[in-house]
Amino acid sequence: MNPPVPGPVFDVFAVLNGVVDLRSYPRRNLVLSSPQTGGFIFGAADYQRAIFEPVVHLVNGIEMLESQGWELVSVVERNIENVYYTMAFMRRT
Secondary structure (H helix, E strand, O other), rough: OOOOOOOOOEEHHHOOOOOOOOOHHOOOOEEEEEEEEOOOOOHHHHHHHHHHHHHHHHHHHHHHHHHOOEEEEEEEEEEEEEEEEEEEEEEEO
16 A cells, blocks of 8 residues: 655645655645744834735745746635735646
8 A cells, every 4th residue: 555645735834845755746736835924013124024025035935946847826815713815826847
């Protein structure tokens, strides 16, 4: 019996930090997930960081995977139990 195929949803931090190497990923599609940064928001700078930091990490992950033969299909944002996730759907070219 073969172990289940990992994924298809991967945390962008794991991909960017090399914890997950998708070069040998067997499926044609995957999803990169970037949760919002947590904590209290006290000022304009913290508010902007909370909004844009997950997007910046996701774009970094998209660019990294594009250099490995993946292409961006779509990006969505979902609210799951008051945590916002930005997700990029990718397809191997």
